[in-house]
Amino acid sequence: MAFDSLDAFFAMGGHGAYVWSAWAVTALAMVGSVAHARIERRGLLRDLERRARREAATPRKNPDAS
Amino acid sequence: MWAFIHKVGSPKWFYTISARLLPWCWTLAVTLILVGSIWGLAFAPADYQQGDSFRIIYVHVPAAFLAQSIFVSMAVAALIFMVWKIKVADMAAAVMAPLGAVMTFVALFTGSVWGMPTWGTWWIWDARLTSMLILLFLYLGVIALRGAFTSRDSGARAASVLAMVGVINIPVIKYSVDWWYTLHQPASFSITSRPSMPVEMWWPLLLMVLGFYAFFIAMTLMRTRSEVLRREAGKHWVRELAAGGA
Numbered sequence: 001m002a003f004d005s006l007d008a009f010f011a012m013g014g015h016g017a018y019v020w021s022a023w024a025v026t027a028l029a030m031v032g033s034v035a036h037a038r039i040e041r042r043g044l045l046r047d048l049e050r051r052a053r054r055e056a057a058t059p060r061k062n063p064d065a066s
Numbered sequence: 067m068w069a070f071i072h073k074v075g076s077p078k079w080f081y082t083i084s085a086r087l088l089p090w091c092w093t094l095a096v097t098l099i100l101v102g103s104i105w106g107l108a109f110a111p112a113d114y115q116q117g118d119s120f121r122i123i124y125v126h127v128p129a130a131f132l133a134q135s136i137f138v139s140m141a142v143a144a145l146i147f148m149v150w151k152i153k154v155a156d157m158a159a160a161v162m163a164p165l166g167a168v169m170t171f172v173a174l175f176t177g178s179v180w181g182m183p184t185w186g187t188w189w190i191w192d193a194r195l196t197s198m199l200i201l202l203f204l205y206l207g208v209i210a211l212r213g214a215f216t217s218r219d220s221g222a223r224a225a226s227v228l229a230m231v232g233v234i235n236i237p238v239i240k241y242s243v244d245w246w247y248t249l250h251q252p253a254s255f256s257i258t259s260r261p262s263m264p265v266e267m268w269w270p271l272l273l274m275v276l277g278f279y280a281f282f283i284a285m286t287l288m289r290t291r292s293e294v295l296r297r298e299a300g301k302h303w304v305r306e307l308a309a310g311g312a
Contacts (some may be wrong), residue, residue, distance in 0.1 A: 001108060003108065012121065014118075015090055023121075040290045044292050044299075047299070048299060056309070
C-alpha cells in the first residue's frame with residue numbers, strides 16, 4: 001500500500017483533483033460506451049421481435065423483399 | 067481460400083462466432099482493468115519527481131494507445147472492405163470510429179489534466195498534442211462523412227477513403243516526440259522492450275494497456291453485432307433469430 005490512510009489516498013499527495021478527475025472522465029467514457037452499446041442492442045432486438053410478430057400475424061406475399 | 071474469406075466475412079458467421087468470443091473478452095477486460103486500477107492507484111509507489119500525479123499514467127497511456135490502434139484497425143477494416151467488398155469489415159469500421167473518438171478525447175483530457183501539475187499548463191501547441199488533436203478531428207471527419215450521404219454505400223466508401231488516407235497521421239503521432247522534441251516526453255512504455263520505469267510501476271500499466279485492448283475488442287464485437295442486426299434486419303436468418311427469441 002502506497003498510502004497510510006484513506007484520507008491520504010483521496011488527497012493523492014495534494015494532486016487529488018487532477019488524479020481523480022482524469023480517472024473519473026476515463027471511467028465515465030468507458031461505462032458510458034458500454035451503456036450506449038447495451039441500449040442500442042436492446043432496442044434493435046425489440047424492433048426485430050416486433051417485426052417478427054407483425055410478420056407472423058400478416059403473411060408476406062413476397063418473402064424475399066426486405 | 068476465397069470460400070474461407072467469404073465465410074468469415076459473412077454476417078451470419080460473424081454473428082455466431084462473436085457470441086462465443088464476447089463473454090471471454092468482457093471477463094478479460096473487466097479483470098485486467100479492475101486489478102490494474104487498484105494496483106496502480108493504491109499500491110504502485112509514488113514517482114520520485116511527480117509524486118502521486120503520475121498515477122494519471124494508468125488511464126492516459128492506455129487511452130492514447132487505443133486512440134491510435136483503433137484508427138489503424140479502422141483503416142485496415144476500410145481497406146478490407148474496399149478491396150474484397152466484405153460488409154462485416156465496413157460494419158466494424160463504422161462502430162470503431164466513435165469509440166476511437168472517445169478514446170482520443172480521453173487521452174487529450176487526461177493529458178491536459180496531467181500537464182497542469184507537471185508542466186504548469188493545460189495545453190501547449192506541442193507536436194504530440196497537436197497531432198493527437200488532428201486525430202480527434204480525423205475521427206470526427208470519418209463519422210461525419212459516413213453520415214453525409216443518403217446512400218449507405220457512398221458514405222461507407224467515402225469514410226473508408228478518409229480512414230485510409232488519415233492513417234498517415236499515426237506515424238506522425240508516434241515519431242512526433244522524436245522529430246520535434248518540444249514538451250511531451252518520448253515513449254516511456256513499450257510491450258516489447260525493457261521497462262524504463264520501476265517494475266512496480268510498470269506491471270499495473272501493462273495490465274491496464276492489455277485491459278483497454280480487451281475492452282476495445284469486446285466493444286467492437288458487441289457493436290458490430292448490433293450493426294449486423296440493423297443492416298440485415300430483413301434477411302431470413304435474422305428473422306428466424308428474432309422469431310426464436312434472439
